[in-house]
Amino acid sequence: MTDIDVVEVYELPALPRWRPWAAFALSIIGFGISMYLTIDHFQGVAPICSSQGFVNCKLVTESTYSHILKIPVSLLGLLFFTAMVGINFPPLWRARAEWLAVARLALAVSGICFVLYLLAAELFSIKAICLWCTGVHVTTFLLFVLVVVSFPLMSPRAIRYREWAESNEA
Numbered sequence: 001m002t003d004i005d006v007v008e009v010y011e012l013p014a015l016p017r018w019r020p021w022a023a024f025a026l027s028i029i030g031f032g033i034s035m036y037l038t039i040d041h042f043q044g045v046a047p048i049c050s051s052q053g054f055v056n057c058k059l060v061t062e063s064t065y066s067h068i069l070k071i072p073v074s075l076l077g078l079l080f081f082t083a084m085v086g087i088n089f090p091p092l093w094r095a096r097a098e099w100l101a102v103a104r105l106a107l108a109v110s111g112i113c114f115v116l117y118l119l120a121a122e123l124f125s126i127k128a129i130c131l132w133c134t135g136v137h138v139t140t141f142l143l144f145v146l147v148v149v150s151f152p153l154m155s156p157r158a159i160r161y162r163e164w165a166e167s168n169e170a
Helices: 003-010 018-043 057-061 073-087 090-094 098-126 131-154 156-167
Strands: none
Touching (some): 057 131, 073 131, 098 131
């Protein structure tokens, strides 16, 4: 068996073209919602949403869980999605820099961990949810799934393998 046979047998599938664009679109959506929540926070205005019953944006966004180390959670979300917009710029998904794939995965994992913390706070401590926050949570979850599913195709090992395969083509 030659090197070319090995490349053909073990060739990794290419990254589907829609994934970088979907990640970029989700990042922009998350950025937009986080920007809205951050502006409302600094203006001292409750988000446009129900303020009664289980769906109560005012209760959630004004709770003690709306700050971490005196930093508004909405601002942390805005910073997170700013980074995600940058790292999910579609041409960067094709870059050969190994650190990009690892950084994208690390951001997605940290984002979903933070979402799980905030969701637990909403459901078990505050006992109310915010629809705007839920939009951010769903967006972060979809980004997480997209990045995790794509990572094997963009991981440092996959990049090195593709480089090896390209250098051994006849």
